[in-house]
Amino acid sequence: MYPLIVTLVFPWATSMDLVDCGVVVVDHDHSQLSSRLINEIDALPLFYVTSTTDSHTIGMNDISSHDATAIVEIPHGFSDSISIGGAQVYIASNAVDGLQGSLAMNYLGQVTAQFGQEIGHEIGMNTTTNQSEVAIKYLFNGTLNYQHFMIPGLIVFALIALTAMLPALNIVSEKEKGTIEQMNVTPIHKYQFILAKLIPYWIIGLIAVTICIVLSGAVYGYLPKGSYASLYLLVFLFILTMSGIGLMLSNKSNTMQEAVFVMFFLMMIFTLMSGLFTPVQSMDSWAKWIADINPPRYFVDGMRAIYIKGSSFTQLSTEYIALTISSLLFGALAVYTYKKQN
Amino acid sequence: MNEIKAFIRKELFHILRDRRTLLIVILLPIVQVLLFGFAISVEVQHMRIAMVGKEFADDQSLFEKLAQDIDATDACDVTAYYTTVEEAIDAMQKGEIDAAIRNGSPAIPINPQNTWQAAGQGWQILTDATNPTTGTNLGYLLQGIISQRMIPSETTPHRASVSPNSHLLFNPQLISAYNFVPGVMGLVFIMIGALVTSVSIVREKEIGTMELLLVSPVKPWIIILSKMLPYFIICSVDFIALLIVSKTILHVPIAGSLSAIIVMSILYIILALVIGLVISNKTQTQFQAMMISILGLMLPVIILSGLIFPITNMPIVLQYVTHIIPTKWYIDGLRKLMIQGLGWASVWNDIAILCAMITFFSFLAFKTFKNRL
Numbered sequence: 174m175y176p177l178i179v180t181l182v183f184p185w186a187t188s189m190d191l192v193d194c195g196v197v198v199v200d201h202d203h204s205q206l207s208s209r210l211i212n213e214i215d216a217l218p219l220f221y222v223t224s225t226t227d228s229h230t231i232g233m234n235d236i237s238s239h240d241a242t243a244i245v246e247i248p249h250g251f252s253d254s255i256s257i258g259g260a261q262v263y264i265a266s267n268a269v270d271g272l273q274g275s276l277a278m279n280y281l282g283q284v285t286a287q288f289g290q291e292i293g294h295e296i297g298m299n300t301t302t303n304q305s306e307v308a309i310k311y312l313f314n315g316t317l318n319y320q321h322f323m324i325p326g327l328i329v330f331a332l333i334a335l336t337a338m339l340p341a342l343n344i345v346s347e348k349e350k351g352t353i354e355q356m357n358v359t360p361i362h363k364y365q366f367i368l369a370k371l372i373p374y375w376i377i378g379l380i381a382v383t384i385c386i387v388l389s390g391a392v393y394g395y396l397p398k399g400s401y402a403s404l405y406l407l408v409f410l411f412i413l414t415m416s417g418i419g420l421m422l423s424n425k426s427n428t429m430q431e432a433v434f435v436m437f438f439l440m441m442i443f444t445l446m447s448g449l450f451t452p453v454q455s456m457d458s459w460a461k462w463i464a465d466i467n468p469p470r471y472f473v474d475g476m477r478a479i480y481i482k483g484s485s486f487t488q489l490s491t492e493y494i495a496l497t498i499s500s501l502l503f504g505a506l507a508v509y510t511y512k513k514q515n
Numbered sequence: 516m517n518e519i520k521a522f523i524r525k526e527l528f529h530i531l532r533d534r535r536t537l538l539i540v541i542l543l544p545i546v547q548v549l550l551f552g553f554a555i556s557v558e559v560q561h562m563r564i565a566m567v568g569k570e571f572a573d574d575q576s577l578f579e580k581l582a583q584d585i586d587a588t589d590a591c592d593v594t595a596y597y598t599t600v601e602e603a604i605d606a607m608q609k610g611e612i613d614a615a616i617r618n619g620s621p622a623i624p625i626n627p628q629n630t631w632q633a634a635g636q637g638w639q640i641l642t643d644a645t646n647p648t649t650g651t652n653l654g655y656l657l658q659g660i661i662s663q664r665m666i667p668s669e670t671t672p673h674r675a676s677v678s679p680n681s682h683l684l685f686n687p688q689l690i691s692a693y694n695f696v697p698g699v700m701g702l703v704f705i706m707i708g709a710l711v712t713s714v715s716i717v718r719e720k721e722i723g724t725m726e727l728l729l730v731s732p733v734k735p736w737i738i739i740l741s742k743m744l745p746y747f748i749i750c751s752v753d754f755i756a757l758l759i760v761s762k763t764i765l766h767v768p769i770a771g772s773l774s775a776i777i778v779m780s781i782l783y784i785i786l787a788l789v790i791g792l793v794i795s796n797k798t799q800t801q802f803q804a805m806m807i808s809i810l811g812l813m814l815p816v817i818i819l820s821g822l823i824f825p826i827t828n829m830p831i832v833l834q835y836v837t838h839i840i841p842t843k844w845y846i847d848g849l850r851k852l853m854i855q856g857l858g859w860a861s862v863w864n865d866i867a868i869l870c871a872m873i874t875f876f877s878f879l880a881f882k883t884f885k886n887r888l
Contacts, residue, residue, distance in 0.1 A: 268684055309655075310641050312641050313645050314644040429801060434538060435538065455558050455561070459553075464554075482607065483608070484610075485608075488608045489610075
């Protein structure tokens with residue numbers, strides 16, 4: 174049920190792109206060229222002109238009231254000064270959301286600069302082609318589809334919730350019910366006990382991941398570029414790590430409430446510092462250090478690399494090594510912290 | 516009056532003795548605010564750029580100057596020099612670099628249609644667009660740097676041009692904290708209000724002491740009120756602490772009306788507590804209460820409230836769904852007040868909606884409360 178919602182609903186919600194950006198235009202020039210610029214901005218799929226006005230104040234008010242995200246102000250004498258090469262256009266955007274604001278500002282800047290080039294061509298001025306063309310090519314996610322970026326990430330999130338939270342509750346609930354006593358008096362080895370606890374979660378986790386992959390293939394037409402074998406190996410190692418952490422926590426807690434709260438606390442940190450929602454590159458150095466020892470970070474990196482970049486097993490050696498180490502470490506800790514005598 | 520006081524004292528003892536709960540209600544908000552303020556950021560930073568094909572470049576000194584320009588930019592570092600594009604792509608797949616720049620290299624063209632007329636003419640920026648937002652932002656950034664370096668000399672004829680005079684409003688330094696801190700506050704209050712309160716009430720049901728309380732002459736509403744008041748106090752303490760931390764350590768401004776901020780927050784905290792109450796009425800075990808709060812509340816709040824992902828980006832259907840998430844209105848109002856420095860008038864609709872939600876959920880809580888268990 175839960176993986177269903179995560180895969181089907183949330184990718185639609187998550188997007189950091191600039192979409193449907195409202196622009197309010199303050200036109201002091203009222204010339205043919207200024208109207209043309211306004212129409213060109215409006216015609217772009219990304220922007221729409223919310224209104225045109227004469228007054229700077231009204232324009233700024235529109236931004237404050239969130240009617241528009243950006244403002245373009247065309248000064249008086251705009252069309253005359255284009256041919257002289259000195260036309261300026263004032264562009265400002267609401268940067269409370271820094272990323273959206275700067276994207277809007279940059280893009281509008283490009284649009285107006287290109288407008289200048291266009292007009293230049295038409296009036297026969299810019300005849301020499303610019304020696305230095307700069308072209309941008311977007312690799313791996315050529316259509317710049319944000320959902321493709323989020324889906325592997327959301328699969329990770331669902332997996333963390335399932336394979337960390339449930340094991341955390343597992344042993345504690347036995348403690349609360351009292352059945353743990355009976356287990357403790359059997360001659361079974363500690364590691365056999367823990368292993369038996371881990372295996373069902375591997376299976377559940379693998380099934381959940383499969384459901385998510387199939388669903389996203391069916392609904393979004395989106396399948397991993399890389400090999401399924403490396404994908405599942407990554408998943409396997411990750412589930413081991415998470416369940417190990419969960420079980421370790423379970424061993425240390427006496428009530429379910431304790432276990433859930435601490436797990437919740439850890440989950441928040443795990444997900445926020447894993448590069449799931451925001452890039453690890455953008456973190457400051459001390460925060461990066463936390464991200465470096467955070468197992469989900471390697472899993473998120475690996476998942477996205479396999480899904481979107483089609484990276485191979487050998488290319489992702491760092492991620493695999495990191496996850497192998499962490500799974501062995503937490504598996505061992507889970508066994509070690511399990512005490513038969515209380 | 517005395518009854519209420521006695522119960523509140525009892526509740527406070529419960530809370531103070533439970534270290535794990537204290538962890539959640541006091542440590543977590545502070546950690547979250549610090550994380551969001553310092554660690555979480557969507558800005559383009561620490562980007563690793565590779566320069567490709569220096570040996571084949573027409574003008575090697577220009578190539579080198581460009582590399583220096585890029586390295587000099589705060590957001591980028593030139594970390595590698597490759598001979599062929601394949602090496603760069605391989606490095607991207609390994610996650611070692613974020614973008615590559617090449618100039619007229621005779622290596623196999625990436626896009627056969629994109630033929631440069633002669634070596635040395637033109638530059639190509641290849642960005643890792645796995646994350647489309649950073650991919651495009653980095654692309655624009657690099658394009659700007661290259662264009663700067665390639666400004667035509669004085670001998671080229673005059674060109675018609677329009678130059679943009681661009682500004683960022685309200686947050687000119689693009690500090691992510693401005694955007695996130697109101698969001699984190701919204702998340703924290705609803706988590707404490709809903710999760711911890713509901714668990715606390717249900718715990719009494721589970722242990723069995725709730726029955727005892729209900730058969731006593733103490734009125735049920737006093738019992739419930741005394742459960743909610745301590746958490747209200749905790750939330751208020753958190754609120755003050757968060758405001759102080761944001762202002763002093765993160766330098767998030769409190770540009771607008773402080774009284775409006777306080778009133779909005781109080782309303783929101785009350786709403787969170789009432790929602791917690793409704794959850795506790797409907798669940799029988801702590802486990803259920805926790806699961807509903809975490810899965811049914813926290814995840815939708817994180818994703819759909821405008822905390823991280825802008826609501827304007829969502830499909831229309833989902834945008835309507837966000838209207839029922841109380842946090843969305845709170846964050847909206849708080850951002851207007853704290854960052855944009857607006858006053859009461861701008862947030863009257865957010866406040867009105869919060870009040871309406873409080874009324875609705877209180878009604879629901881009243882209806883679902885079982886006197887007889």
